[in-house]
């Protein structure tokens with residue numbers, strides 16, 4: 001018996017020692033993350049308070065709109081140039097590569113787009129300067145494949161930046177590193193020829209990025225894409241130095257986690273699990289389900305209205321999200337301390353389609369009444385309830401109700417020890433709402449029922465404000481319990 005106790009103790013010691021070594025060993029990286037934790041500067045805080053953004057995918061791919069010669073195809077419309085075989089118009093590439101010669105969006109009016117985005121309640125816009133096909137919506141001097149060589153001629157990026165800034169919406173520039181139009185682009189680097197070609201591509205990419213930052217100084221950040229292929233993943237040093245160069249050129253610049261890979265090809269988070277970039281960009285057409293999924297990072301979710309079409313597609317297939325699907329995703333994003341960005345795909349003439357216009361209107365109407373529960377709000381340390389979501393700003397909790405309980409009682413569990421709600425009222429009309437004390441649960445948390453008046457009818461999600469007393473301790477008491 002004594003021997004077995006001794007062996008158990010020894011094993012425990014060895015495992016404990018191994019575990020503690022794994023926990024503290026950091027892999028030394030030259031090109032991993034250069035900062036951990038959230039950025040605390042004012043520019044990033046402004047980004048954090050946006051809540052709602054607009055994505056715009058607009059380019060040559062908007063001309064075919066997912067089809068050709070009267071036939072439509074299933075893939076993402078902005079990828080049409082890459083389609084081949086039965087899923088593509090025959091002899092497609094040559095046709096596509098000449099489409100820019102007919103790009104003349106006569107209906108384009110950046111001020112109208114900006115007005116619509118303003119009315120929707122968007123605080124920032126992400127605009128495609130260059131998508132994977134390599135066509136530049138600005139007159140880049142590093143390639144002929146630009147807006148300058150189309151019948152339209154004018155600098156669309158400038159028109160968008162100026163129009164959106166004029167109505168107080170910040171602009172972020174989407175840039176695809178992958179560029180199918182450039183001779184030097186490679187998916188991987190497998191030969192000396194690949195290396196030489198890719199060196200010219202890297203130089204071209206750096207030139208274009210510095211050109212964008214210099215030409216549009218009011219752009220607050222870059223939203224990178226097309227960085228998943230091995231060729232780019234192998235450029236840890238180059239990409240790291242380029243990111244540093246861009247941040248030096250534009251102090252405060254905001255760049256997400258999708259730009260570069262570390263010394264070992266790790267993307268989004270480096271080999272030590274530390275996020276690279278200022279916010280997590282992996283939530284693409286996907287949302288975190290809990291605050292744990294967010295890992296304490298800033299993040300944005302970019303979302304299409306149909307299933308998976310970013311560029312204009314004349315025939316939306318599959319499920320098209322309703323305004324209230326999108327409003328629920330927006331509130332859920334803010335309740336988990338993220339931003340929600342809704343994509344619009346204007347057509348080849350520069351029109352925003354009717355479906356997107358009516359969604360923007362419906363969301364805008366809801367935001368006009370309820371934006372206090374969105375702007376500047378973030379996660380509340382409250383137990384998630386079925387009736388909807390909590391967002392918080394200071395000592396105000398915003399309860400956005402999507403699923404009204406039959407008994408009209410919104411369960412609320414306050415884990416901050418000793419903190420009680422002082423009053424509750426509808427955000428829309430400030431009419432008071434009763435707070436019923438419902439005792440304590442087994443974690444000794446205070447329970448309450450917020451009682452929605454039976455006569456209150458709403459066919460839309462609504463917000464109740466719950467004001468809390470000042471917190472009794474600077475550390476939330478329950479956190480001590482958890483450690």
Ligand SMILES: C[C@@H]1O/C(=N\OC(=O)Nc2ccccc2)[C@@H](O)[C@H](O)[C@@H]1O
Nearest residue numbers: 057076078079225226282283284302310
């Ligand atoms: C915003 C979208 O970004 C893309 N691709 O994103 C991703 O591939 N996202 C992704 C992939 C795997 C996991 C997580 C995100 C593009 O190909 C697409 O055309 C669009 O511009």
